[in-house]
Amino acid sequence: MHPPGADTVLVRHGDLNTKSNRVKRQMEGLLIENLEALLEDRSIPGEVERRWNRPLIHTDEDAIDAATKAAADAFGVVSVSPCVTTSIEKARILEALESMAEACYEGGTFAVDARRADKTLPYSSEDLAREGGTAIWEAVEDEFEPEVDLDDPDLTFGIEVREDIAFLYLETVDGPGGLPLGAQEPVISLISGGIDSPVAAYEMMCRGSPIVPVYVDLGAYGGIDHEARAMETVGTLSRYAPNFDMPVYKVPGGEIVDLLVTEMEQGRMLSLRRFFYRTAEVLAGRVDAPGIVTGEAVGQKSSQTMQNLAVTSRATTLPIHRPLLTRDKQEIVAQAREIDTYTQSTINAGCNRVAPDQVETNARLAQLLEHEPDDLLERAEAVAADAELVEP
Ligand SMILES: Nc1ncnc2c1ncn2[C@@H]1O[C@H](COP(=O)(O)OP(=O)(O)OP(=O)(O)O)[C@@H](O)[C@H]1O
Numbered sequence: 001m002h003p004p005g006a007d008t009v010l011v012r013h014g015d016l017n018t019k020s021n022r023v024k025r026q027m028e029g030l031l032i033e034n035l036e037a038l039l040e041d042r043s044i045p046g047e048v049e050r051r052w053n054r055p056l057i058h059t060d061e062d063a064i065d066a067a068t069k070a071a072a073d074a075f076g077v078v079s080v081s082p083c084v085t086t087s088i089e090k091a092r093i094l095e096a097l098e099s100m101a102e103a104c105y106e107g108g109t110f111a112v113d114a115r116r117a118d119k120t121l122p123y124s125s126e127d128l129a130r131e132g133g134t135a136i137w138e139a140v141e142d143e144f145e146p147e148v149d150l151d152d153p154d155l156t157f158g159i160e161v162r163e164d165i166a167f168l169y170l171e172t173v174d175g176p177g178g179l180p181l182g183a184q185e186p187v188i189s190l191i192s193g194g195i196d197s198p199v200a201a202y203e204m205m206c207r208g209s210p211i212v213p214v215y216v217d218l219g220a221y222g223g224i225d226h227e228a229r230a231m232e233t234v235g236t237l238s239r240y241a242p243n244f245d246m247p248v249y250k251v252p253g254g255e256i257v258d259l260l261v262t263e264m265e266q267g268r269m270l271s272l273r274r275f276f277y278r279t280a281e282v283l284a285g286r287v288d289a290p291g292i293v294t295g296e297a298v299g300q301k302s303s304q305t306m307q308n309l310a311v312t313s314r315a316t317t318l319p320i321h322r323p324l325l326t327r328d329k330q331e332i333v334a335q336a337r338e339i340d341t342y343t344q345s346t347i348n349a350g351c352n353r354v355a356p357d358q359v360e361t362n363a364r365l366a367q368l369l370e371h372e373p374d375d376l377l378e379r380a381e382a383v384a385a386d387a388e389l390v391e392p
Contacts, residue, residue, distance in 0.1 A: 001170050002082035003100045006064045009046075009057035010160065010167050011035065011071050014078040015179055017053070024053070031055060031076050031180040037243035038070040052117070052162060068173055073240055075206050076183070077175030081158060083167040090123050093166050094135040097157055101136040104170055107144045108154035110136060116161040128159055176206050181241050183208030186289045187321065188280045191215050191248070193230030196295025196324055198341040199332050201237055203323035204293045210244045211237070212287050213392070214280055219254015221261070221354050225347055232344040234392035240339075249387040251279050256379055257354060264371050267360045269303040271372045274315035278377045281316040282384035293321045300329060302359035311363045315377060 016027045032055050035048045039057070044066045046059035059067045064082045071080040084100070086092040097112075114128035136157060137146050158169040189201040189211035201211045215230040231248060238246040256275055260268050280292045296304045303312065313320050324332055336342035360368075373379070 001104060002061075002064050002068070003084045003168060003170055004103045005061060005084050006082045006169075007058065007060055008083045008085050008167065009059065009064065009067050009071050010081045010083050010169065011055040011057065011074075012078045012080065012175075013053075013055075013076050013180075014177055016076065027076070027180050027183050028053065028055065030182045031074065034074050034076075034180055034182070034241070034243060035071060037241075038074055039067065041239070041242035042066065042070055044070055054162075068171075072173045072175045074180070075176055075178050075208065075240070076180035078177050079172045079174050081167070081169035081172050083169040086166045086168065088118075088121065088161050088164060088166050090128070090131070093128065093159060093161070093168070094131060096166075096168050097132050097135050097159070098139040100157065100168060100170065101139040105136065105140045105144065105146070105155060107146075109147045109149035109152075110155045110157065111148060111150045111153035112136070112157045112159065114159040114161075118161070118163050121161065128161070132157060132159060178206035179208035181205055181208060181210055181244060185291075186210045186212050186287060188284045188287070188289045188292045188318075189213050190276055190280055190292060190294045191230050191234060192295070193226065193228075193233050193345060194295065195329075195336050195342065195345040196297065196300075196332055198233040198237060198295075198345060199335050199339065200293050200295040200321075200323050202240070202335075202339050202341075204321065205237070205241065209293075210241065211246065211293070212283065212289055213237075213246060213248040214251060214283055214387070215248050215390075216251045216253040216276055216279060218257045218354070219252075221254070221257050229344055229347045231390065231392045232347075233341045236339070236341050236344060238392060247389045247391050249283050250390045251283075251387045252383055253279070256376070256383060259373060259379075260376075261354060263373060265356050266358065267363055267368045267371050268356050269301075269354070270308055270312050270360060270363055270368055271376060272354060273303055273312040274372070275376060275380045277312065277316040277318075277320065278380035279384040279387075281318050282381050283387060284318055291319045291321050292316065293323065295324055295332075296322045297324045297327055297329075297332070302361045305361050307362050308360065311365050311368060314365055315380075 112129045112132040
């Protein structure tokens with residue numbers, strides 16, 4: 001809930017505070033560009049201002065909720081609050097609290113959470129909290145029986161006093177945290193369109209790495225819905241980063257999958273992963289990406305046992321990042337719902353089964369190479385060269 005008249009979004013970032021001043025300023029600049037792009041993409045009126053170390057979005061009350069949501073979608077943002085602002089005079093702050101209480105308090109417990117940046121002010125945070133609490137109480141006591149609960153209040157009146165302006169708010173919306181997108185090098189993101197890989201890609205974006213999505217077309221083993229699923233999830237991810245182009249490299253993998261299915265029984269799924277990684281490595285060279293990200297998690301599938309991951313990873317010299325490595329499926333599903341990729345990921349893609357009846361859970365590279373087509377990785381390089389770029 002925003003207070004009446006709210007026209008400013010206070011944006012808080014976390015990890016940037018551990019950086020040197022120079023890096024911090026550079027990353028704040030990126031965050032501001034990303035916030036501006038999100039506002040523009042969603043047609044939300046607003047100006048982003050860099051003040052102290054907090055970006056502020058100035059907008060109008062009609063757009064405040066949409067601006068709050070957009071800011072909470074920006075990577076690097078820890079939390080945001082839609083605020084009214086006043087001068088830093090204590091009397092003005094108390095008046096604003098009274099008005100907020102009259103308009104928004106509907107009974108139940110409340111608390112005041114006050115902070116001030118300037119320690120030379122003639123009042124302390126405790127003064128503000130105590131006197132603010134009294135002001136709120138007196139504003140509503142005729143109509144309600146107000147009760148203060150500092151541990152688990154129904155409504156928190158937030159006050160943040162900076163050098164020359166005070167922000168007042170009733171709501172703090174969590175952002176994804178991490179670093180602003182663009183703060184790190186890009187990463188090749190192997191996207192199948194299933195539940196896991198879009199979440200893994202999102203996690204890398206959250207650490208500042210733009211993703212370069214790669215989808216391997218499985219030919220007769222995939223199908224039109226399989227591809228649509230992958231493209232749509234990338235489309236959803238790109239809405240978090242409208243100022244970053246995210247065309248998908250579509251790799252024609254049908255012939256190779258067919259070859260693996262007809263020529264290999266034991267270890268087929270592992271060779272398929274090796275094919276994916278080598279393809280990703282070739283494309284990484286093209287876009288100067290120093291790593292690959294996948295949605296794999298230890299033990300989630302037979303191809304993802306510790307031993308199998310060790311063997312498949314040998315197909316590339318690039319690091320393979322697996323942000324979901326230790327996550328439970330339930331947790332991944334919950335995150336997919338939160339970031340809005342779940343529905344697309346669960347479209348029935350009707351793909352034909354590539355997995356053999358007998359799965360390998362404890363592969364050794366030497367044995368796998370005995371069964372794998374000799375030229376698999378060269379073939380992977382050739383099809384990667386034929387990849388076409390598709391807009392999601
Ligand atoms: N057709 C594909 N194109 C590109 N990458 C793929 C494709 N299929 C799988 N991958 C990549 O390989 C990883 C492992 O795939 P696999 O199907 O074994 O696992 P998964 O855990 O079900 O992943 P997902 O839910 O993302 O499909 C995926 O997370 C993804 O990064």
